[in-house]
Amino acid sequence: xxxxxxxxxxxxxxxxxxxxxxxxxxxxxxxxxxxxxxxxxxxxxxxxxxxxxxxxxxxxxxxxxxxxxxxxxxxxxxxxxxxxxxxxxxxxxxxxxxxxxxxxxxxxxxxxxxxxxxxxxxxxxxxxxxxxxxxxxxxxxxxxxxxxxxxxxxxxxxxxxxxxxxxxxxxxxxxxxxxxxxxxxxxxxxxxxxxxxxxxxxxxxxxxxxxxxxxxxxxxxxxxxxxxxxxxxxxxxxxxxxxxxxxxxxxxxxxxxxxxxxxxxxxxxxxxxxxxxxxxxxxxxxxxxxxxxxxxxxxxxxxxxxxxxxxxxxxxxxxxxxxxxxxxxxxxxxxxxxxxxxxxxxxxxxxxxxxxxxxxxxxxxxxxxxxxxxxxxxxxxxxxxxxxxxxxxxxxxxxxxxxxxxxxxxxxxxxxxxxxxxxxxxxxxxxxxxxxxxxxxxxxxxxxxxxxxxxxxxxxxxxxxxxxxxxxxxxxxxxxxxxxxxxxxxxxxxxxxxxxxxxxxxxxxxxxxxxxxxxxxxxxxxxxx
Numbered sequence: 001x002x003x004x005x006x007x008x009x010x011x012x013x014x015x016x017x018x019x020x021x022x023x024x025x026x027x028x029x030x031x032x033x034x035x036x037x038x039x040x041x042x043x044x045x046x047x048x049x050x051x052x053x054x055x056x057x058x059x060x061x062x063x064x065x066x067x068x069x070x071x072x073x074x075x076x077x078x079x080x081x082x083x084x085x086x087x088x089x090x091x092x093x094x095x096x097x098x099x100x101x102x103x104x105x106x107x108x109x110x111x112x113x114x115x116x117x118x119x120x121x122x123x124x125x126x127x128x129x130x131x132x133x134x135x136x137x138x139x140x141x142x143x144x145x146x147x148x149x150x151x152x153x154x155x156x157x158x159x160x161x162x163x164x165x166x167x168x169x170x171x172x173x174x175x176x177x178x179x180x181x182x183x184x185x186x187x188x189x190x191x192x193x194x195x196x197x198x199x200x201x202x203x204x205x206x207x208x209x210x211x212x213x214x215x216x217x218x219x220x221x222x223x224x225x226x227x228x229x230x231x232x233x234x235x236x237x238x239x240x241x242x243x244x245x246x247x248x249x250x251x252x253x254x255x256x257x258x259x260x261x262x263x264x265x266x267x268x269x270x271x272x273x274x275x276x277x278x279x280x281x282x283x284x285x286x287x288x289x290x291x292x293x294x295x296x297x298x299x300x301x302x303x304x305x306x307x308x309x310x311x312x313x314x315x316x317x318x319x320x321x322x323x324x325x326x327x328x329x330x331x332x333x334x335x336x337x338x339x340x341x342x343x344x345x346x347x348x349x350x351x352x353x354x355x356x357x358x359x360x361x362x363x364x365x366x367x368x369x370x371x372x373x374x375x376x377x378x379x380x381x382x383x384x385x386x387x388x389x390x391x392x393x394x395x396x397x398x399x400x401x402x403x404x405x406x407x408x409x410x411x412x413x414x415x416x417x418x419x420x421x422x423x424x425x426x427x428x429x430x431x432x433x434x435x436x437x438x439x440x441x442x443x444x445x446x447x448x449x450x451x452x453x454x455x456x457x458x459x460x461x462x463x464x465x466x467x468x469x470x471x472x473x474x475x476x477x478x479x480x481x482x483x484x485x486x487x488x489x490x491x492x493x494x495x496x497x498x499x500x501x502x503x504x505x506x507x508x509x510x511x512x513x514x515x516x517x518x519x520x521x522x523x524x525x526x527x528x529x
Contacts, residue, residue, distance in 0.1 A: 092139035130166035207486030226266035
C-alpha cells in the first residue's frame with residue numbers, strides 16, 4: 001500500500017523542529033521570521049509491502065491494477081517516483097529490451113559505442129515537469145498494450161496530454177529550452193507517436209504528429225548550436241536525434257542544417273566520430289541529392305535540365321565513392337567478410353555453411369549500422385539508375401554504356417528484407433523494432449514501387465514481418481503508411497491502382513505534386529499488412 005508517514009500538515013522544517021507551523025504558502029511565516037529555510041510541504045511517500053513480492057507477482061499485479069488507484073498526475077512534483085511509477089518503469093524497461101546486457105553502454109568489436117535514448121533518460125532529472133509525464137506516457141502505453149489493459153492505456157493518454165502542455169511552457173522558458181530534459185521529453189513524445197499515436201480515422205495524423213515532434217527536436221538542437229552540446233548526455237541525445245532528423249529529411253526529400261559542414265564537424269570536436277557517425281554524415285547528403293533531382297524534374301528549360309542532371313550524376317558518383325570507401329574501412333576492422341544478410345541465430349544454425357557468410361553478427365550496433373548502410377545504398381543507387389536512364393535516352397551525355405555492377409538497389413533492398421527477422425525477435429523487444437523502422441520502411445516502399453516481379457517475394461516477406469510486429473502490439477505498419485500519407489500529397493493516377501503502391505512509386509520518382517484525392521485515402525488501412 002502507499003501511505004504518508006505522520007499526520008502533521010506543517011512544513012518539513014517545523015515538523016523536524018517539532019514546532020507549530022502557520023501553514024503559510026509557499027513558505028511558512030515562522031521559518032521566515034526565524035531566518036530559517038522553509039523546506040516546504042511536500043510529503044514523503046513510502047511503499048509498504050504487506051508481504052514479500054516476487055518479480056513475477058509484481059508484473060501480474062501491475063497488469064491487473066487500474067491506474068486510477070495510483071493518481072500519477074496528482075502526485076507532488078518534488079518527490080521521488082512513487083511505488084507505482086517505479087514498478088511501471090521497471091516493467092517497461094523489461095519490455096523495451098528484455099536482455100539487460102544490451103542496455104549496457106560499451107564499445108563493439110569495430111569501435112561502435114552503444115547508443116540509445118534509454119541510457120540517457122535514466123541519467124536525467126526524472127522529476128522534470130515535461131520529461132516525467134512524457135516518459136510515463138510512453139511506458140504506460142506500452143504496458144497497456146502488452147497487458148491489454150485499457151485503463152492503463154487511458155492513463156497514458158492523459159499523461160501524454162500533460163507532457164504536451166508542459167512542453168509548450170518549457171519552450172517559452174529561456175533556460176529550460178536548453179536543458180537535456182526538454183530535449184529528451186521531445187524525443188519521447190516522437191517515440192510515443194511512432195508506436196502508440198493517434199487512432200483517429202484521418203490516416204496522416206499519426207505521421208504528421210511524429211514529424212512535428214521530430215522537427216521540434218531539430219529546432220531544440222539548433223537553438224543550442226553545434227557547440228552547445230557539451231555534456232555527454234547532450235551529445236548522445238544529439239547523435240540519436242541527428243539520425244531521426246536525417247530520416248525526416250530523406251522522407252521529405254529536403255535537406256536540413258545537419259548536412260552543413262559545421263554540424264557535421266563541430267559537435268565531434270571533443271570526441272572523434274566513429275564509423276556510425278561517418279555513415280550518418282553520408283546519409284545527411286542524400287536529401288540534397290533528392291531535392292536537386294526533384295527540381296530538375298520540374299525544370300522547363302531542357303538545356304539547363306540536362307546540364308543539372310549531368311552534374312547531379314557526377315555528385316551521386318562522388319557520394320557512391322565515399323560510401324564504398326566507408327564500407328571498405330568498416331570491413332578492414334573485421335577479420336571476416338561482412339554479410340549480405342543478417343541472420344538470426346536460428347537461421348544460422350539451419351542454413352548450410354556454403355550459403356552463409358563466416359561473419360556472425362552478434363553485435364547489435366553493427367547490425368543496425370549495416371541495415372542503415374543498405375538503406376543508403378538502395379536510395380542512392382535508385383537515384384543513380386533514374387539519372388543514368390534519362391541521360392542515356394537523351395543521347396547528349398558522354399557517360400558509360402552501363403552502370404557498375406555494384407549499383408544494384410534491388411540487392412540492397414533484398415538484404416534489408418531478409419534481415420528484418422533479426423531485429424524483431426522477442427529478445428530484442430521494442431528496441432529492435434525501433435532500430436529497424438527506417439530500413440524496413442524504405443525497403444517496403446522500394447518493392448511496392450518496383451515493377452520487377454522478383455520483388456513480390458520480398459514484399460510478401462516484409463508484409464509478414466510487419467504482421468508479426470502487429471501481433472506483438474507494435475503497429476509499425478500503420479505508422480509507416482501514416483508517415484507516407486503525411487509526406488506524399490493526395491493523388492490518383494489510376495482508380496484501380498492501390499494508393500500505397502502509387503505513393504511509393506511517385507516518391508521514388510520524385511513526383512510529389514498534389515493530384516486528386518481519393519475517399520478511401522482518408523481512412524486507416526484495416527490492418528498493418
